[in-house]
Amino acid sequence: MTEAAYLPGxxxxxxxxxxxxxxxxxxxxxxxxxxxxxxxxxxxxxxxERSFLLQGITFTVYGGESTTERIIPTDLFPRIIPANxxxxxxxxxxxxxxxxxxFLDDIYGDQxxxxxxxxxxxxxxxAPSYRREMQHLYVPHKSYANVCGxxxxxxxxxxxxxxxxxxxxxxxxxxxxxxxDAAKRTFPGTYRAAGVRPVERYPDLLxxxxxxxxxxxxxxxxxxxxxxxxxNSAYYEHAYLARLMGVPLVEGRDLVVHDNxxxxxxxxxIRRVDVIYRRVDDDFIDPLTFRRDSSLGAAGLxxxxxxxxxxxxxxxxxxxxxDKAVYAYVPEIIKYYLGEDxxxxxxxxxxxREPTQLGxxxxxxxxxxxxxxxxxxxxxxxxxxxxxxxxREDFAIAIKADPENYIAQPTIQLSTAPCxxxxxxxxxxxxxxxxxxxxxxxxxxxGALTRVALKRGSLVVNSSQGGGSKDTWVLADDHNAQGASxxxxxxRP
Amino acid sequence: xxxxxxxxxxxxxxxxIERAEHLSRLSSVMLNATLDQTDSGVQAVWIALSxxxxxxxSSAIGSFEAAxxxxxxxxxxxxxxxxxxxxxxxxxxxxxxxxxxxWERLNLLYLKVTxxxxxxxxxxxxxxxxxxxxxxxxxxxxxxxxTMSHGESWRFMMLGMYLERAQLVSRLLEVCFAxxxxxxxxxxxxxxxxxxxxxxxxxxxxxxxxxxxxxHILEFLVFDEDFPRSIRFATSQIEANLxxxxxxxxxxxxxxxxxxxxxxxKARLQFADINELENQGAxxxxxxxxxxxxxxxxAIYETFVAYPLEMRxxx
Numbered sequence: 001m002t003e004a005a006y007l008p009g010x011x012x013x014x015x016x017x018x019x020x021x022x023x024x025x026x027x028x029x030x031x032x033x034x035x036x037x038x039x040x041x042x043x044x045x046x047x048x049e050r051s052f053l054l055q056g057i058t059f060t061v062y063g064g065e066s067t068t069e070r071i072i073p074t075d076l077f078p079r080i081i082p083a084n085x086x087x088x089x090x091x092x093x094x095x096x097x098x099x100x101x102x103f104l105d106d107i108y109g110d111q112x113x114x115x116x117x118x119x120x121x122x123x124x125x126x127a128p129s130y131r132r133e134m135q136h137l138y139v140p141h142k143s144y145a146n147v148c149g150x151x152x153x154x155x156x157x158x159x160x161x162x163x164x165x166x167x168x169x170x171x172x173x174x175x176x177x178x179x180x181d182a183a184k185r186t187f188p189g190t191y192r193a194a195g196v197r198p199v200e201r202y203p204d205l206l207x208x209x210x211x212x213x214x215x216x217x218x219x220x221x222x223x224x225x226x227x228x229x230x231x232n233s234a235y236y237e238h239a240y241l242a243r244l245m246g247v248p249l250v251e252g253r254d255l256v257v258h259d260n261x262x263x264x265x266x267x268x269x270i271r272r273v274d275v276i277y278r279r280v281d282d283d284f285i286d287p288l289t290f291r292r293d294s295s296l297g298a299a300g301l302x303x304x305x306x307x308x309x310x311x312x313x314x315x316x317x318x319x320x321x322x323d324k325a326v327y328a329y330v331p332e333i334i335k336y337y338l339g340e341d342x343x344x345x346x347x348x349x350x351x352x353r354e355p356t357q358l359g360x361x362x363x364x365x366x367x368x369x370x371x372x373x374x375x376x377x378x379x380x381x382x383x384x385x386x387x388x389x390x391x392r393e394d395f396a397i398a399i400k401a402d403p404e405n406y407i408a409q410p411t412i413q414l415s416t417a418p419c420x421x422x423x424x425x426x427x428x429x430x431x432x433x434x435x436x437x438x439x440x441x442x443x444x445x446x447g448a449l450t451r452v453a454l455k456r457g458s459l460v461v462n463s464s465q466g467g468g469s470k471d472t473w474v475l476a477d478d479h480n481a482q483g484a485s486x487x488x489x490x491x492r493p
Numbered sequence: 494x495x496x497x498x499x500x501x502x503x504x505x506x507x508x509x510i511e512r513a514e515h516l517s518r519l520s521s522v523m524l525n526a527t528l529d530q531t532d533s534g535v536q537a538v539w540i541a542l543s544x545x546x547x548x549x550x551s552s553a554i555g556s557f558e559a560a561x562x563x564x565x566x567x568x569x570x571x572x573x574x575x576x577x578x579x580x581x582x583x584x585x586x587x588x589x590x591x592x593x594x595x596w597e598r599l600n601l602l603y604l605k606v607t608x609x610x611x612x613x614x615x616x617x618x619x620x621x622x623x624x625x626x627x628x629x630x631x632x633x634x635x636x637x638x639x640t641m642s643h644g645e646s647w648r649f650m651m652l653g654m655y656l657e658r659a660q661l662v663s664r665l666l667e668v669c670f671a672x673x674x675x676x677x678x679x680x681x682x683x684x685x686x687x688x689x690x691x692x693x694x695x696x697x698x699x700x701x702x703x704x705x706x707x708x709h710i711l712e713f714l715v716f717d718e719d720f721p722r723s724i725r726f727a728t729s730q731i732e733a734n735l736x737x738x739x740x741x742x743x744x745x746x747x748x749x750x751x752x753x754x755x756x757x758x759k760a761r762l763q764f765a766d767i768n769e770l771e772n773q774g775a776x777x778x779x780x781x782x783x784x785x786x787x788x789x790x791x792a793i794y795e796t797f798v799a800y801p802l803e804m805r806x807x808x
Contacts, residue, residue, distance in 0.1 A: 239585070239588035239589050254496050259807075261807075
């Protein structure tokens with residue numbers, strides 16, 4: 001690889017400091033990359049893709065005769081995060097999830113935070129993701145969001161910030177594990193030399209988290225993973241987690257609710273279910289309580305949950321805490337419950353519902369990223385600087401028609417990392433999705449899914465929009481020994 | 494303990510795998526037989542196509558095209574590619590139940606037969622294409638056997654596989670030896686082709702030497718105790734797997750449990766012999782096997798998968 005070919009832009013580059021020096025935590029990888037020729041890189045990329053295809057880590061592209069399987073593009077080079085930076089991320093995420101769970105407990109309890117006027121009442125109670133049915137329901141350990149996947153980005157100044165919290169049914173953890181598996185095979189020597197913290201314990205920690213949500217009087221709880229089925233785009237992940245946890249993968253039609261107890265149909269009769277790790281959205285888990293046209297859930301499930309006979313993870317209604325408008329208030333939420341400043345900052349957010357902020361947004365559409373509050377996956381989004389005049393005008397009309405539905409943020413130049421694109425090593429924008437488990441304990445997995453915007457200059461990393469991913473190495477120790485990284489399992493106070 | 498839906502998928506996985514292998518072999522033998530422009534070749538084609546219920550197919554479109562359709566026609570639900578697609582679809586639904594080693598074998602094969610170049614590969618060398626498909630299916634079975642626990646999951650898969658096998662072999666023999674079609678196969682080369690279609694040529698030779706006779710073929714493929722593709726062997730496997738599964742289910746012993754039907758069928762094959770078969774006509778027994786297998790299939794469904802809930806709910 002020649003450095004001359006690699007031209008980082010104005011964004012923070014993960015590998016190169018301004019001026020072209022290699023950041024010290026990238027040294028071993030950079031050295032390895034320099035010794036590999038183009039053919040060898042292409043070979044390894046091919047081997048990697050083949051292994052994903054073989055494992056079935058694919059999505060299906062339907063087209064009559066030519067139904068084909070595609071893998072989610074995966075990049076060869078890991079992204080590396082030094083121990084001292086990870087320590088801040090870990091502390092920040094733990095703090096944030098703790099506060100958001102307390103927020104949910106409050107919102108679905110006495111609503112003190114609304115009475116104190118910290119978050120506007122109508123913003124919370126009017127959110128489509130707010131579930132009145134959850135009001136005054138006991139949730140063990142006050143852990144509403146047991147699995148959280150937050151989206152972090154690194155800004156131009158090198159600081160990490162939270163772009164989005166995902167507290168509903170976050171996905172991607174199987175890619176984190178599959179990418180790790182692949183990276184170990186691709187760069188075994190570099191991996192060993194770098195001292196990377198393992199992520200392989202995620203499945204058993206997830207199982208422990210889920211079990212910790214079951215009441216004490218069910219000492220050996222039956223855990224299941226609830227999937228919408230084989231046609232869901234994340235089905236691979238559902239099956240993967242069920243397999244690695246050793247628990248049944250169920251669909252709605254496998255469940256029977258009788259006398260407020262949940263059972264699954266087995267070959268030897270029905271069997272009680274205690275904890276459901278559901279990968280089905282709130283709306284679809286119970287046609288009696290939520291959407292009546294859903295066939296993905298089980299009729300009566302929510303009543304069984306209310307009766308305390310089954311635990312649903314994540315709890316229904318967690319979406320109100322990752323609402324894109326509520327997001328703007330998370331720093332205040334942290335302050336309110338924990339009396340601390342947020343360790344990981346938010347991105348500055350303009351709420352179009354506020355008339356003054358709306359004016360600013362409309363006047364600066366060419367500089368801002370506008371997002372629909374209810375949408376996700378990179379849909380319903382305008383990246384102002386990259387949009388055409390026409391697109392901006394259309395969006396302005398939509399915003400004016402329904403200002404409450406939109407927020408805007410400055411266009412952040414996400415950091416870039418080296419990626420193999422068409423046989424060349426080029427900088428591409430990346431984000432970072434770590435996974436946090438919260439049951440009896442809060443555990444930040446020392447690793448993450450790094451999502452990559454594969455199109456040159458693109459800032460959109462979502463896989464539905466042509467994004468890819470790469471492995472993320474969290475180092476156990478920095479070479480200049482800035483202290484050992486904190487261990488797992490920060491216990492909740 | 495396993496989910497009823499999962500048991501059903503594993504059962505079908507076994508069936509589709511067996512079907513794909515059988516069809517691949519029929520196609521392969523058929524294509525080989527047509528290389529010689531003889532009447533034997535014509536007979537072999539007729540046997541293969543009659544066994545899949547399409548005796549007229551070769552005269553309509555030619556035997557290469559017929560084989561290609563049997564293997565690669567996605568619109569035909571009984572083709573190899575359709576069977577493998579369904580096998581994989583079922584495997585995907587129970588991905589948490591089968592080992593990675595087993596899954597990868599099937600997935601690899603699926604990717605091969607659904608590849609956009611599959612048609613070209615088949616045309617370039619249909620014999621080696623089919624040889625590879627069959628070898629891959631053997632690898633799948635081997636991987637399942639050596640890496641999966643031989644518990645419930647595996648037994649449901651075996652159940653599907655042997656039921657399908659018993660039915661397919663019966664059907665193949667029916668085509669050749671049942672009285673009704675009035676077309677007894679006597680030609681030496683056609684009979685060798687028949688043995689090849691049942692993957693039985695070499696084991697047969699070891700027992701009967703190169704004297705290829707309909708009577709011996711029938712005896713071997715129906716009654717042989719040790720040959721894994723004989724009907725007797727298959728039914729005894731069906732019975733063995735079912736009795737373990739039924740015992741684990743702790744059934745109430747009432748009604749026509751599938752293990753009872755299987756037990757009767759097994760006993761019948763165990764205690765009959767070739768003289769009896771010849772006296773009564775092969776067709777009757779073969780038809781019985783096919784029908785009883787269908788009954789076992791239904792009983793499995795009623796006992797393990799779609800049982801009425803009322804009986805099983807706590808009071």
